Amino acid sequence: MTLTQTHSYKELNERSVLSYLEDKRLLTDKEKASCKEVGDGNLNYVFIVKDEVTGKTIVAKQALPYAKVVGESWPLSLERARIEASSLKHAAKTVPDLVPEVYGSDEDYALTVMEDLSDFTILRKGLIEGETYPHLADHVGRFLAQTLFSASDEALGPVEKKKLAKQFINPDLCDITEKLVFSDPYYNADTNSFPEELREDVEALWQNSGLKFEVAKLKKKFLTEGETLLHGDLHTGSIFVTNEETKVIDPEFAFFGPAGFDAGAFLANLFLNYLAQNERQTDEQKKQASRQYLLKTAVKTWEVFEKQYRDLLKKKGIDEQSRTDEYADYLLDKIRTDAIGFAGCKVIRRIIGLAHVEDVDGIENEEGRLRVQRKALELGQELILKRNTFTSISELVTWIGGDQS
Structure with a gap:
């Protein structure tokens, strides 16, 4: 699904992403959830979020408006987050077992919420x-x-x-x-x-x-x-x-x-x-x-x-x-x-x-x-x-x- 767009972009952190997910009903209770930012790549934040009520774990990936490996001197379009979510959805039409399931995407926040692969x-x-x-x-x-x-x-x-x-x-x-x-x-x-x-x-x-x-x-x-x-x-x-x-x-x-x-x-x-x-x-x-x-x-x-x-x-x-x-x-x-x-x-x-x-x-x-x-x-x-x-x-x-x- 496409998440409702009622905001402008801002970088999320381990606390604010929980509030966001609760607001979008992708999380039961932010006070009963844990979150850790684990992104080791060059371009994004990656949050692993566990809902302690349901026991379900999801991943929230947010694109940054610059290349993290270099810094703000290398600006990047946030459009890539939409492209990533769209690509995963397109692949899922033919190889759904070979890509993570996408639970939601938000173009304003450059955010994609998807299946957790921590066991992989x-x-x-x-x-x-x-x-x-x-x-x-x-x-x-x-x-x-x-x-x-x-x-x-x-x-x-x-x-x-x-x-x-x-x-x-x-x-x-x-x-x-x-x-x-x-x-x-x-x-x-x-x-x-x-x-x-x-x-x-x-x-x-x-x-x-x-x-x-x-x-x-x-x-x-x-x-x-x-x-x-x-x-x-x-x-x-x-x-x-x-x-x-x-x-x-x-x-x-x-x-x-x-x-x-x-x-x-x-x-x-x-x-x-x-x-x-x-x-x-x-x-x-x-x-x-x-x-x-x-x-x-x-x-x-x-x-x-x-x-x-x-x-x-x-x-x-x-x-x-x-x-x-x-x-x-x-x-x-x-x-x-x-x-x-x-x-x-x-x-x-x-x-x-x-x-x-x-x-x-x-x-x-x-x-x-x-x-x-x-x-x-x-x-x-x-x-x-x-x-x-x-x-x-x-x-x-x-x-x-x-x-x-």
């Missing part, structure tokens, strides 16, 4: 510990197939798709992605962050004109190809898991873009964790098991995605042209090639750019961490430059397993 584990943290999740590939593959198809021209036709696309114009957050993924890592930008020991490697990357040309092509795709509605930030920190369930969260970067972008982001995070495990795990057997699981997950995710996407095109494609095997081959080849290139850009930005990943930065041994960072920069560049040479994700993963071990 953030996928990134689980993978860092070497945990494996038996249904992850099936779930993410299905999420990609269903969400990407459901908002495409092939599913909706051009008129309905354009009407939907109007609801997801997201310039501020797209600008963040464009800068941090496709621009800043390739020159001496103020936002970049990397250890001085990597400077020689980074400066060599900055001077690689062939690489920068290929990144410019990928940036052009990101800027201009509005193929379908994307999550926009599908990394392992945006996925919550148990042994049986998977939930995709935080689609505040959602926009209409190239279909390979989400898959590329997910693959990049699997590959970064794969490289990091070489230095994180001291038990050789566990190390190899974890690394093999990550590569197998990449392959199976793609296989599930591709099979389901083909089936959706054939059964639900809006016109005869989109239902042919030849068209499916063409479209999936494009999505795969784009995904590999975008994965390369995502890997590089996590080593050079503003926001890194704990998989790599949390490696305690400095020399080991530097080894992983150098391998990641090498891998990222190769993914970009060789993206057209791989005929399958299985072939790509075989190469990674042999070349990056």
Whole structure:
């Protein structure tokens, strides 16, 4: 539901959010409730609220009018909160089991109230510990197939798709992605962050004109190809898991873009964790098991995605042209090639750019961490430059397993 809008924006805190939720009848009694702000991201407050009367726990997420990681000098539109809630609701039409339920949203307060996932584990943290999740590939593959198809021209036709696309114009957050993924890592930008020991490697990357040309092509795709509605930030920190369930969260970067972008982001995070495990795990057997699981997950995710996407095109494609095997081959080849290139850009930005990943930065041994960072920069560049040479994700993963071990 959309919560009644009778106020102007103000930042909430652990006390005021309880009053707000009680007023909206999402909480029984604020005096018999607990609240804790747990947001560790860069853009939002996240309140976990427990109703002691009913025993129910909910999450209230409020967007801030600036990037928390930088401060008020980096202003952001609050429109992203509406976009996030709308994206979750749209995904729930096809994969309701793979996203948190939205209980209410308030555009004035830039607030979304949703299902609590405290019993879940953030996928990134689980993978860092070497945990494996038996249904992850099936779930993410299905999420990609269903969400990407459901908002495409092939599913909706051009008129309905354009009407939907109007609801997801997201310039501020797209600008963040464009800068941090496709621009800043390739020159001496103020936002970049990397250890001085990597400077020689980074400066060599900055001077690689062939690489920068290929990144410019990928940036052009990101800027201009509005193929379908994307999550926009599908990394392992945006996925919550148990042994049986998977939930995709935080689609505040959602926009209409190239279909390979989400898959590329997910693959990049699997590959970064794969490289990091070489230095994180001291038990050789566990190390190899974890690394093999990550590569197998990449392959199976793609296989599930591709099979389901083909089936959706054939059964639900809006016109005869989109239902042919030849068209499916063409479209999936494009999505795969784009995904590999975008994965390369995502890997590089996590080593050079503003926001890194704990998989790599949390490696305690400095020399080991530097080894992983150098391998990641090498891998990222190769993914970009060789993206057209791989005929399958299985072939790509075989190469990674042999070349990056």
